Structures are given as C-alpha cells and as structure tokens.
C-alpha cells in the first residue's frame with residue numbers, strides 16, 4: 244500500500260541499500276547501517292559457493308515442481324534461468340556485486356533473468372539449510388582434490404624411496420645419530436602418515452555427504468519435498484536426521500579442518516627434516532634450482548624456502564581448526580550467525596594446502612641426495628647396539644652387554660679412535676667376548692639387515708613397504 248506521507252514513501256522506497264540486495268527487508272522501515280552491512284556481508288567470502296548454490300537451487304526447483312508449488316512452465320523457466328545465472332557468474336558477475344551473500348546474489352540474478360517467477364524459488368527453503376547444503380557440496384569436492392594431491396605426493400615419496408633402497412645414512416632420534424637405516428626407509432616414514440590422512444579424509448567424507456536441504460530454517464520444510472530424491476540428485480550419501488541439528492552442524496568443517504591441520508603437521512615434520520638435511524652441516528640433500536631460492540645479500544645461498552614455508556603454513560591450518568572449534572563451543576543447537584565464519588576458515592585451510600602440496604611435491608620430486616655425505620655421517624659409534632647384540636648372542640645378558648659396550652664407547656672417546664678400531668686387546672680387557680664381537684662386526688649393510696623384523700629398515704621390509712604404498716597411492720583405476 245502506498246502512503247500519502249512523502250517521508251514514509253521516501254523511507255519505504257529508498258532504504259540505504261536496495262531491497263533487492265537482501266532477503267529480509269520487509270519487517271524493517273530502514274535498511275542496515277553501513278557498518279552492520281560491512282560486518283554482516285559474506286559475499287566477499289562465500290561468492291565461491293555459487294556453483295553449489297545454483298546446483299542445489301536447480302534440485303530444489305525440481306523438488307518444488309514435484310509437490311505442485313511450481314507449474315511445469317515455471318519449473319522450466321526457473322531451471323533455464325538458473326543456467327543463465329550460472330553463465331553470468333562464470334563470466335564474473337559476482338565481482339563487485341552489492342549483495343549480502345551468495346544466496347541473495349543468485350536470487351537477484353534469477354529475478355533479472357526470469358522476473359517474478361524467481362520469487363517462488365525460496366519456497367520452503369531457508370538460507371540455513373541452503374548454506375549448509377552448499378558448503379557440504381563444496382567440501383566434498385575439496386576433499387576429493389586434497390585426496391588426489393596427497394596421493395600424488397605419496398607417489399613421489401615412493402618413487403624417491405625406490406631410488407634410495409641401497410643408500411644408507413644414520414637414523415636419528417633426539418637429533419643424535421642412532422642406528423644406520425636406508426634413505427628409502429626415512430622417506431617411507433613420511434609417506435605412511437599420508438595414508439592415514441587419506442583414511443581420515445575418506446571417513447570424514449562420509450559424514451560430509453549428509454544432505455541438509457529440506458530442513459528449512461530449523462524445523463523442517465513447510466512443503467512435503469522428497470528429500471531422498473534431492474539427496475540422489477545432489478550426490479549425497481544420506482539425508483540428515485534432525486533439521487535443528489543439521490542447520491547448526493559444522494562438525495564436518497571441524498573434522499575436515501582437523502585432517503588438514505594434521506596433514507600440515509605431517510608436511511611440517513617432513514620439511515623440518517629436509518631443511519636440516521639441506522644445510523651445509525648435513526649436506527644430505529640438495530634442492531633443484533627450480534625449487535630453491537637465493538639470498539639478496541649472500542650469493543652462495545641456496546635456501547629451502549619451499550620447506551620452510553610448508554612448515555610455517557601448518558600454523559595457519561592449526562589456527563583455522565582452533566578458531567572453528569572455538570566458534571562452535573558456545574553455540575546452542577540450530578543456526579546462529581556465528582556459523583557464517585566457518586567458510587573463511589575452511590577456504591583458507593583448503594587454499595593453503597592447495598598451495599603447499601604442489602610446491603612440496605615438486606621440490607621432493609626434484610630433490611637430489613648426496614650419498615657420499617650420507618655415508619660419511621655413518622660413524623662407528625652407530626655400531627654400539629650391534630656390539631651389544633653380538634654379546635647377547637654370545638650369552639651375555641643384554642643389560643650387562645649394554646654396560647660393557649658403554650665402557651668400550653668411553654674408551655674409544657678417551658683415546659680418540661672409532662668404536663670399531665679400539666685395539667682388540669683393550670676390548671678384550673673390558674670383556675673377553677667383546678674383543679671377539681668387535682672382530683665380528685660386518686658391513687653397514689649387515690648392520691641394517693640385522694634388524695629384519697617386519698616394519699624395520701631391512702631390505703625385505705622396505706621392499707614390502709614400497710609395494711604396499713605403491714598400491715595405496717595408485718591413481719584411481721590403476722596400480
């Protein structure tokens with residue numbers, strides 16, 4: 244109804260923001276303050292959900308058609324209109340758009356395409372079930388892409404490991420040389436965590452794939468839409484069980500963020516190790532030119548920025564997880580606007596790994612090793628356990644043999660000779676069987692092969708691991 248009062252007309256027709264940019268203007272005389280709009284608008288973040296918003300809207304149009312809310316012509320008109328909206332968005336229509344969020348944007352563009360019929364699209368639907376549906380659809384794609392990226396990295400680790408079966412180096416614990424191992428074995432120790440990450444992603448994916456659409460704002464939809472058909476049409480695994488739960492549920496975001504944070508942690512550990520190995524002190528690995536950076540001051544530098552940044556980016560991933568959980572912990576069931584913050588966190592985490600994984604993978608693929616430096620780091624003290632084990636084989640209880648070899652180590656350090664070159668008479672002086680044990684020490688290869696338990700660094704175990712991981716990381720459809 245038009246008012247005669249010119250002021251009222253002014254207020255009704257000229258709110259600070261055009262009503263077409265909102266979905267909820269009716270009950271307010273004025274539009275939101277600019278400061279609120281700036282805080283509230285999510286389009287700068289959620290515009291990237293437009294393909295999902297259009298897909299879910301098309302499924303919704305079908306569902307409304309089947310319950311008679313839309314005539315066959317209206318259904319066709321809206322479907323066609325949504326396709327044109329998608330074309331415009333693909334051409335960049337979201338850039339600079341004034342709308343509150345992606346849902347408002349899609350609906351406004353649909354009005355532009357089909358006119359008044361667009362007003363029927365939102366029947367029985369709420370942005371609460373809509374955004375949850377869109378974000379789950381987006382997350383499913385993101386999980387699949389990440390899984391593929393992780394598999395690619397896994398394959399590179401396996402390929403590199405294959406070249407490193409015969410390469411021996413010290414294995415470290417506490418940053419101390421501990422026992423000799425194969426380079427392949429070290430790389431595989433960083434590949435196994437990725438298999439667990441992928442299992443976690445697959446497990447989380449099952450719960451992501453539950454359909455919220457048809458839940459309305461919190462209590463279900465006012466129209467008897469077929470949610471099972473919606474689920475099938477949108478490729479979900481199951482229909483959610485409680486509308487109040489699913490509209491406020493962001494467990495799936497938290498779960499995926501956890502997996503991403505753990506992936507980041509794994510990459511960070513690999514990076515920390517490679518940064519150390521690339522140092523002049525270790526000199527075990529050398530980054531290719533394409534994946535090294537230089538210093539602006541020191542011409543000789545070949546910096547491992549790629550692994551330093553990979554290590555640092557894991558901090559962000561942890562931050563995103565903590566921010567999501569902290570946002571959720573204070574909320575009652577159902578949708579609260581706090582939940583709008585989920586997307587910035589998830590997008591940042593997914594984008595971060597989207598940058599990190601290809602770079603880390605490329606750097607690893609082109610990484611060269613220096614076998615000589617690795618071999619040179621194998622000092623005889625790493626044979627101490629072998630000596631203790633030889634004494635055990637000669638009948639000395641391990642606790643005693645540990646002490647005897649410890650005395651030999653002390654003697655070697657005192658006289659400044661390698662452990663395996665302490666004169667036999669000196670070793671025999673500590674224990675007669677120790678002199679014999681020193682003479683029985685074989686090669687470094689013998690030492691590594693001496694630990695032949697499944698999962699150890701022996702050749703057979705490493706070959707077995709290589710086979711298993713090759714299968715685990717095989718591209719879908721082939722080994």
Ligand code: ARG
Nearest residue numbers: 285344370371374578582583
């Ligand atoms: N932009 C909102 C979000 O991302 C969409 C849902 C808005 N729902 C609402 N009741 N205001 O969460």
